């Protein structure tokens with residue numbers, strides 16, 4: 001029988017929100033409790049009061065009415081009321097004896113045992129969900145796929161290869177140079193996502209041409225759930241006005257800005273530099289140019305300043321050699337100034353790739369190596385290689401690692417990836433009008449329309465009626481992208497098509513605001529009511545996604561083959577379902593025809609991407625200009641033949657040398673397919689739908705299951721948990737990748753989705769489900785006995801960047817203990833137990849706790865000791881794993897450094913420091929009591 005005494009503290013089992021009550025009156029049948037927090041007094045029957053006595057023990061902490069925190073040293077009872085002998089937590093030399101009457105009315109019991117003993121019990125489903133969530137989270141944090149699971153992207157091997165290779169590096173500095181439209185943005189997104197979820201990067205700055213800012217922001221949000229803030233002049237001005245003292249770039253951690261913004265505003269550049277970032281991403285990096293004699297352009301210089309003080313740098317360009325090999329070299333130098341010291345050195349090395357490629361090729365082939373090959377391999381690697389698959393595989397890795405740009409340059413090609421639909425060139429030679437300047441300057445003949453801003457040229461230019469006719473007949477029901485060099489030309493054309501032709505048009509050029517451009521792109525993309533044709537100036541030829549169209553009109557010819565490739569790349573990209581039709585109108589017997597023939601016959605650039613086009617054009621630029629200017633007839637034909645021969649030769653050379661090596665390095669197919677397979681397995685074993693449905697039902701979150709398996713989730717007033725931040729108007733989620741890829745309106749719900757992040761957070765920071773009493777049906781254990789299942793979290797307090805959790809052998813310890821103190825943890829696991837466990841109603845559950853309080857407390861303490869005993873060995877295992885792993889990385893880098901100076905010293909130093917720091921922190925693991933379940937045995 002419970003002894004009641006005035007002054008004791010009690011908690012309502014059913015209304016814990018009343019706070020901690022004080023017993024103020026007691027008679028034979030009733031007791032009265034005052035709840036100071038809510039200023040209410042309740043009278044209960046002595047026999048059935050749903051109340052639990054709050055008792056602290058030595059080692060617990062408590063708060064007094066003045067808000068001071070105390071540590072309990074010992075306790076005594078005086079006239080039924082507890083007196084706590086305490087020392088102040090913030091100043092342990094101050095001690096005091098505190099009557100329980102003086103405890104604060106606000107009581108937050110979070111520790112599982114305290115809550116259980118105070119009858120703050122939780123439903124069985126919540127306990128189960130809690131444990132599942134913890135296990136899921138633990139699994140995820142050690143998964144090699146971490147950071148790649150959540151993004152809404154198709155499983156494309158070369159992208160996952162790069163993401164996996166680069167995303168895990170500490171401070172990656174690489175040039176992502178896949179051919180146009182193969183998914184560099186996706187690769188960069190996957191890398192950033194990994195860096196962010198593992199804590200390797202926290203602050204990221206993405207610099208893009210201003211026309212691509214929105215597309216990037218949307219792509220990051222839609223595919224990666226990464227909320228980047230777009231910093232333009234308006235935004236920065238607003239932030240400054242709000243808080244003139246603050247650095248706007250320090251107010252957000254993931255920022256997209258245009259390079260121009262920083263170029264035009266020295267103060268903003270200084271602030272962005274000052275704010276500091278962990279990772280810098282620069283898209284369309286071919287605009288950063290550099291020449292040996294004049295140095296970098298302003299864009300190059302500004303990026304160089306950021307690259308110099310940012311640990312990680314990703315440069316993205318589809319056309320790394322656009323505007324010359326020296327710019328390509330300079331961008332590599334920007335990534336690694338020590339390695340790429342002089343242009344000549346770089347060029348010398350490039351020349352030697354062929355022999356390395358030959359050896360790599362031999363290693364990759366099926367069949368035994370002959371003596372000559374063995375010798376060549378040994379000569380290159382400095383040691384012989386056994387003829388086993390494993391040894392050969394390792395040797396290939398070694399070679400690729402050592403290869404000049406191996407670790408920092410990734411370039412995948414359509415040819416290597418395959419599966420593209422192909423493209424057809426449809427030339428449209430048109431007779432030049434009488435008035436056409438047959439002789440004269442290159443500019444006059446090539447782009448005469450650019451000289452006449454009034455649009456006068458359209459009166460006589462046969463390309464205009466040709467285009468109208470094309471749109472009205474052959475391509476009547478097709479979407480067409482037209483690209484021309486200049487904005488005014490596009491404007492004049494658009495007007496003509498719309499007004500005279502009655503064609504639904506959209507436009508995209510530099511004189512339009514960013515919003516207008518994005519609206520135009522969206523109007524073009526609209527399937528039903530959208531524009532038939534989008535007319536773009538050259539700014540539309542970069543980065544944009546228009547693969548839903550398959551007809552491209554090249555209204556004029558750019559002067560650079562890489563720009564032409566960028567244009568075609570708007571359509572020729574992942575997701576294109578049809579062969580691309582490239583319509584090329586030109587006027588016969590003019591420079592236009594020659595330029596077309598140059599691209600078509602010499603460089604062969606329309607049918608497929610030509611890796612040599614840029615170099616060939618650079619080599620023959622002077623001759624080409626001459627031929628374009630003057631009527632050279634047969635000589636021009638001869639040049640086309642000559643350059644075409646050179647092209648074939650160069651391609652063969654490249655295929656055997658540099659490009660082949662680059663291809664091996666950019667995607668090692670076996671590794672890539674292993675990663676994709678692991679991703680597919682992860683997708684197939686997705687237990688999230690079941691977890692989510694149970695979670696939503698048991699927490700009263702409204703949800704409707706749709707016939708296609710997706711769910712609509714709504715927040716509601718009846719929700720039993722907070723902090724999930726559900727959108728007011730609900731969200732539709734799907735658990736399936738394929739569905740997520742086709743249904744833009746859904747969220748792709750995976751363990752890495754922010755909603756799951758919030759559920760995990762809820763479990764870690766709130767008592768949700770952490771104390772439960774349930775029934776265990778068993779015919780073996782005598783009825784009425786109890787068992788205690790307790791879970792403890794193993795935690796290491798360390799900067800997220802070190803990712804130490806990944807080395808812990810276990811992040812959770814489960815202890816199962818019988819009433820008599822027998823440790824059953826190893827013998828009976830959760831899965832065995834689970835089917836036999838059933839819910840127990842709250843009243844009976846509370847009775848169990850009240851009646852078996854002592855034994856529960858004793859067994860729990862024992863469980864805690866059993867868990868604590870394992871910590872030491874966990875610490876040792878984690879240290880070994882972490883130490884070995886980092887040592888391997890270090891050894892590889894040190895070894896590499898001896899053969900390939902592209903390894904930076906600071907990479908080695910950083911890793912050495914990280915290793916030492918991690919080992920030290922793993923010495924001190926903490927054991928956090930997470931949850932407790934009392935199982936009452938019944939037949």
Ligand SMILES: Nc1ncnc2c1ncn2[C@@H]1O[C@H](COP(=O)(O)OP(=O)(O)OP(=O)(O)O)[C@@H](O)[C@H]1O
Nearest residue numbers: 153154180181182183184185186318543545573574
């Ligand atoms: N794994 C993927 N899953 C789904 N869509 C993808 C995937 N990879 C690429 N795409 C789509 O293919 C198109 C091209 O991808 P992305 O824009 O990343 O290419 P890019 O190499 O950056 O192009 P560019 O060279 O034009 O800048 C985009 O529309 C992108 O959304």
